[in-house]
Structures are given as structure tokens and as C-alpha cells.
Amino acid sequence: MRARVITFSNQKGGVGKTTTCINLAACVAKEGGKKVLVIDLDPQGNASSGLGFFDRKTPKSIYGLICGKLDARDVISDTCIENLKLIPSSIDLAGAELELAQVVIGREKVLSEKIEPLLNEFDFVMIDCPPSLGLLTVNALTASDSVIVPIQSEYYALEGLSQMMNTIRLVKKHLNDRLMVDGVVLTLYDGRAKLSGQVAEEIEKFFGDRMFETKIPRNVRLAEAPSYGKPIIIYDPACLGAKAYSALAQEYLDRLNG
Numbered sequence: 504m505r506a507r508v509i510t511f512s513n514q515k516g517g518v519g520k521t522t523t524c525i526n527l528a529a530c531v532a533k534e535g536g537k538k539v540l541v542i543d544l545d546p547q548g549n550a551s552s553g554l555g556f557f558d559r560k561t562p563k564s565i566y567g568l569i570c571g572k573l574d575a576r577d578v579i580s581d582t583c584i585e586n587l588k589l590i591p592s593s594i595d596l597a598g599a600e601l602e603l604a605q606v607v608i609g610r611e612k613v614l615s616e617k618i619e620p621l622l623n624e625f626d627f628v629m630i631d632c633p634p635s636l637g638l639l640t641v642n643a644l645t646a647s648d649s650v651i652v653p654i655q656s657e658y659y660a661l662e663g664l665s666q667m668m669n670t671i672r673l674v675k676k677h678l679n680d681r682l683m684v685d686g687v688v689l690t691l692y693d694g695r696a697k698l699s700g701q702v703a704e705e706i707e708k709f710f711g712d713r714m715f716e717t718k719i720p721r722n723v724r725l726a727e728a729p730s731y732g733k734p735i736i737i738y739d740p741a742c743l744g745a746k747a748y749s750a751l752a753q754e755y756l757d758r759l760n761g
Contacts, residue, residue: 506540506625507759508618509685510647514663516634518655519690521549522725523751524631526744527651529554529734530752532587537626537756540579540588542618544639546599548592550631554582555732556591564593568617569642570602575621583737588625600638610638611678615646636670644674649685654706656692656699656718661709684713686758688751692718717751720744 511524532539543550567573725744
């Protein structure tokens with residue numbers, strides 16, 4: 504069976520994009536029993552460190568794959584969850600957009616071609632993108648079946664969202680006609696705050712049933728976990744953040760199976 508490739512993207516930073524990518528991946532792998540590969544396509548490398556990979560200078564990285572001569576299987580690392588693998592970021596990835604820009608033909612499809620040999624070995628490939636709509640993000644969207652959009656429940660939540668949705672439409676039209684939006688995840692949610700409820704209503708108007716029912720709360724343990732290199736269901740499986748991501752993983756798998 505061919506893996507479903509999912510991009511986690513929002514050009515706005517600080518919305519819980521990386522947190523959602525690594526924790527949904529961890530829950531789908533550990534609790535859902537699926538084989539999952541996380542690709543850290545963000546030069547900041549937060550998905551890598553959040554899964555326990557702290558070597559920012561490693562040659563065996565996504566940079567070595569898309570801009571070097573390494574094969575896909577050469578750059579896969581283990582994580583603390585048996586079914587969850589990682590292709591880490593590295594410091595060199597910061598220059599990757601400039602290097603890809605020099606490619607005359609097919610520069611938007613480099614990632615897609617490089618990961619193709621892996622797609623029969625996993626159930627899901629989850630790509631964490633940089634908070635921008637540059638060439639790395641376009642490569643991720645071109646390689647993907649779908650997009651999950653994490654949105655913070657704050658006043659400026661919808662700012663820039665129309666631009667991102669337009670990018671998705673353009674990629675679908677010109678580069679990847681199978682691309683679809685799997686759903687929108689509301690993050691950093693405070694159920695006691697009136698504003699959070701208002702933002703949730705606005706997002707639901709915009710996306711309808713593509714908005715996930717599960718909302719990810721503000722949670723101190725969620726914020727702490729990356730510094731220990733562990734997804735939340737390993738770091739503190741009893742906390743509210745872990746329970747929310749477990750529920751989101753189940754909701755997501757149910758959607759796919761439904």
C-alpha cells in the first residue's frame with residue numbers, strides 16, 4: 504500500500520504547526536499502529552529536535568537528500584517510537600531554496616522524486632514545512648496527497664490564510680491535481696476565553712466540515728516536551744495535550760476510513 508503524504512503548513516509562525524505534525528505522527532504510529540515517517544523540511548529543525556534528533560550538522564538529512572547525492576533510505580533516523588521514523592533537518596537547509604532555484608526544470612518536484620522509493624514502506628509520510636510559501640513548501644505540496652492546516656485561536660488567525668489557500672489552489676492546478684485539504688486544526692485553544700470561541704466560529708464558517716472537532720488546548724506540558732526530545736504521548740501521556748492529540752489522531756484516522 505502506498506503512503507499517504509501529508510503536509511503541515513501555515514505561513515504564519517507560532518501556530519503549533521510543528522507541535523501538531525510530530526504529535527499527530529507519534530499518536531498515529533504508537534496508538535494507531537501505523538508506520539509513519541516525519542520529514543523535517545523546516546530549516547529551524549524543530550520537528551527533528553522535538554523527536555530527539557539534535558545534530559544540526561548531520562549530512563544524513565533532508566538537505567543531503569534533496570540537494571546532495573544521498574538516497575532516501577540513507578537519511579532515515581529512528582525515534583523513541585518504533586513505528587515512527589524521521590528524516591531530519593540540518594543547518595544547511597537554510598540555503599536549499601537558493602540551490603533549488605538554480606534547477607531549471609522540475610525544481611518544484613525534487614522532493615517528490617526523492618521520496619518516491621519510500622512510499623511503499625510507510626502508511627503515512629508527514630512533512631513539517633517552514634512558515635513561508637517558498638520553494639521548500641511548494642515542493643512539499645507537490646509531493647503531498649493532502650494538507651493539514653494548524654490555526655491558532657487568536658485574533659489574527661485568518662490573516663494570510665487566503666494567500667495560503669491560493670497557493671494550494673495553484674499547486675493543485677499546475678503541479679499536483681490530487682492535492683486536497685484534509686482539515687484545519689485549532690491550536691492553543693482556551694475554552695474559557697470568549698475570543699477563542701469567536702475565532703473557532705469564524706474558522707468553521709470558512710472551512711465548514713473540514714475543521715476538526717478536536718481542539719488542541721494551551722498546555723504547559725506540550726510546551727515542555729520538545730526540549731526533552733519527546734512527543735507528548737511519551738513525555739506525559741496523562742496530560743491534556745496528550746489526550747487532545749490522541750483524540751485528533753483517532754478523529755483523523757476515522758475520517759480517512761469513513
